[in-house]
Amino acid sequence: MAGLLLARGGVRVVVLEKHEDFFRDFRGDTIHPSTLRLLDELGLYHRFARITHRRVSNISLQDRKGEDFVLGDLSRLNTAHPYMTIAPQWDFLNLLAEAGEDEPGFDLRMGTEMSSLIWEGDRVIGVRAVGVDGEIEFRAPLVVAADGRWSKAREEARLPVRELHSGIDVWWFRIDTEAELPDSVAPRSHDGSVFVAIPRDGHVQIARLIPKGEDACFRAEGVEALRSAVAGTFPALAEDVAGIEMDEVKLLDVRRNEAPRWFVDGLLCIGDAVHAMSPLGGVGVNLAVQDGMATARLLADSLRTGEVPIRQLRRVQRRRLLTTNAVELLQGGIHRMIEPVVHHGGDIRPPAPLEWLLRTFPALTVVPARILGMGITAEHAPDFARREEPAFEGA
Numbered sequence: 001m002a003g004l005l006l007a008r009g010g011v012r013v014v015v016l017e018k019h020e021d022f023f024r025d026f027r028g029d030t031i032h033p034s035t036l037r038l039l040d041e042l043g044l045y046h047r048f049a050r051i052t053h054r055r056v057s058n059i060s061l062q063d064r065k066g067e068d069f070v071l072g073d074l075s076r077l078n079t080a081h082p083y084m085t086i087a088p089q090w091d092f093l094n095l096l097a098e099a100g101e102d103e104p105g106f107d108l109r110m111g112t113e114m115s116s117l118i119w120e121g122d123r124v125i126g127v128r129a130v131g132v133d134g135e136i137e138f139r140a141p142l143v144v145a146a147d148g149r150w151s152k153a154r155e156e157a158r159l160p161v162r163e164l165h166s167g168i169d170v171w172w173f174r175i176d177t178e179a180e181l182p183d184s185v186a187p188r189s190h191d192g193s194v195f196v197a198i199p200r201d202g203h204v205q206i207a208r209l210i211p212k213g214e215d216a217c218f219r220a221e222g223v224e225a226l227r228s229a230v231a232g233t234f235p236a237l238a239e240d241v242a243g244i245e246m247d248e249v250k251l252l253d254v255r256r257n258e259a260p261r262w263f264v265d266g267l268l269c270i271g272d273a274v275h276a277m278s279p280l281g282g283v284g285v286n287l288a289v290q291d292g293m294a295t296a297r298l299l300a301d302s303l304r305t306g307e308v309p310i311r312q313l314r315r316v317q318r319r320r321l322l323t324t325n326a327v328e329l330l331q332g333g334i335h336r337m338i339e340p341v342v343h344h345g346g347d348i349r350p351p352a353p354l355e356w357l358l359r360t361f362p363a364l365t366v367v368p369a370r371i372l373g374m375g376i377t378a379e380h381a382p383d384f385a386r387r388e389e390p391a392f393e394g395a
């Protein structure tokens with residue numbers, strides 16, 4: 001996203017993607033209202049609308065009666081798209097890559113992985129990478145590292161991270177099915193098992209929340225125990241659980257952390273590289289997109305001159321910290337509600353005062369919806385990156 005916006009602003013960019021394609025199931029599929037608004041501003045929403053997706057209008061949990069309890073009502077947001085969508089992230093990334101092809105300064109290198117930073121004294125001046133044609137060097141006035149929670153760039157630059165509490169890991173697997181499930185990202189609990197189901201066309205992606213570090217113990221229970229737990233939680237899937245195989249169940253080591261400093265001279269880290277989020281709520285991809293927006297808007301002028309002073313990198317971090325910290329705080333509260341169930345069984349129960357407050361004053365559900373769905377500091381596409389939506393396209 002940062003590369004696309006900068007290219008539209010007249011900056012030459014090279015985007016390195018270590019894989020040959022974007023197709024991987026273990027990606028966040030929730031696209032929040034803030035990102036949908038950005039697609040409007042970029043003139044790309046009409047392309048996104050062609051992607052098979054589902055709309056979710058609230059962020060919910062189960063209450064003491066096993067019914068949905070609305071934590072954040074996205075429909076109350078004052079925006080053109082007051083909902084989140086569930087859409088395959090590889091389709092979203094392909095959309096951005098195709099939009100980049102329209103910009104002469106956008107150079108996407110698939111199958112090319114950064115191997116190390118290039119230093120000149122204490123300043124980063126580029127990266128070394130390995131691709132289909134062997135080793136290659138890229139020199140640039142700024143390296144933007146969006147290389148995830150295990151960031152090589154952050155580690156080489158010796159930017160420390162502070163670990164936040166997370167007592168869960170996640171199993172991730174799919175079930176081929178034509179069964180209809182509710183369009184929801186609400187965790188479901190049954191007999192001590194906690195699952196999140198993400199419906200897609202012809203199959204459903206399932207996340208099972210397990211105690212951190214207990215992967216081997218749960219695998220030792222065998223596939224029949226997993227199939228039984230899924231069927232008990234989602235009766236509509238009971239006839240399809242026989243298709244689950246343990247060797248297709250992938251483990252996500254859930255980490256929540258934050259970096260006190262996002263940059264050194266010549267290098268800026270964004271997204272999971274400096275604030276890894278839990279998958280609960282699907283917030284990570286949208287925070288990363290907002291980081292990319294702020295990066296492009298605040299740094300485009302400097303990049304066009306070829307010099308990016310450290311004070312400009314500091315501006316990006318300061319701009320993004322308030323929203324990032326607010327989301328971390330809210331997500332930490334969700335963890336405190338769910339983790340006791342994952343570890344000890346029972347039902348997912350929001351704190352009684354919170355449930356009473358939001359049920360008595362439902363208008364307050366807009367507050368968590370705003371934090372998770374839009375962010376506190378609203379990010380918009382810079383004027384140089386905006387395009388008009390086509391007035392009409394033929395069938």
